[in-house]
Amino acid sequence: MDQILAANSALAATIGGVLIGLSAVLLMATTGRVAGISGFVSRLLPPYADDAFIARIAFIAGLVATPPIYSFATGHGIGISVSSRVPLLIVAGLLVGFGAVRGGGCTSGHGVCGIARLSPRSIVATLVFMATAVATVFIARHVIGG
Structure with a gap:
C-alpha cells in the first residue's frame, strides 16, 4: 500500500511540475513576463496598473482556486497543515x-x-x-x- 501511495505522490508531483513549467512558459510566451509570484502580488496594487494587470489577476486567481478544484475533482484534501x-x-x-x-x-x-x-x-x-x-x-x- 505504501508503494502505491508513494507512486501516486511521485506521479502527482511530476504532473504538478510539468504544469508549473508549462504555465511559466505560456506566461513568458504570451506576456513576456517571468512567473514570479512575489512580483505578481506586489504589482496588484497601484501604481502598477498596466497591460499585464489582467494576466496577474488571472495567475493569482489560478493559484488560489487550484487547491479547492483539486479537492473537488479528486475527493481528497490537499494535506497541508499550517x-x-x-x-x-x-x-x-x-x-x-x-x-x-x-x-x-x-x-x-x-x-x-x-x-x-x-x-x-x-x-x-x-x-x-x-x-x-x-x-x-x-x-x-x-x-x-x-
Missing part, C-alpha cells in the same frame, strides 16, 4: 516578504524561471533560499522544538 500560532505566522510572512524583496524575487521567479534560463543570479538566489529553508526547519524542529 501553524495555528498567529504571531508565528505574522513573523514568518514578514520574513518571507523581506527575503523576496532583498533577493529580488521569490522561489517561483528564481527557482522555476531563472534556473531554466541558466541565470547565475537566480541559481545563487535559489541556493540561498533552499539553505535558509533547511536551516529554518532544523532550528524550528530541533532547537525550538516546534
Whole structure:
C-alpha cells in the first residue's frame, strides 16, 4: 500500500511540475513576463496598473482556486497543515516578504524561471533560499522544538 501511495505522490508531483513549467512558459510566451509570484502580488496594487494587470489577476486567481478544484475533482484534501500560532505566522510572512524583496524575487521567479534560463543570479538566489529553508526547519524542529 505504501508503494502505491508513494507512486501516486511521485506521479502527482511530476504532473504538478510539468504544469508549473508549462504555465511559466505560456506566461513568458504570451506576456513576456517571468512567473514570479512575489512580483505578481506586489504589482496588484497601484501604481502598477498596466497591460499585464489582467494576466496577474488571472495567475493569482489560478493559484488560489487550484487547491479547492483539486479537492473537488479528486475527493481528497490537499494535506497541508499550517501553524495555528498567529504571531508565528505574522513573523514568518514578514520574513518571507523581506527575503523576496532583498533577493529580488521569490522561489517561483528564481527557482522555476531563472534556473531554466541558466541565470547565475537566480541559481545563487535559489541556493540561498533552499539553505535558509533547511536551516529554518532544523532550528524550528530541533532547537525550538516546534
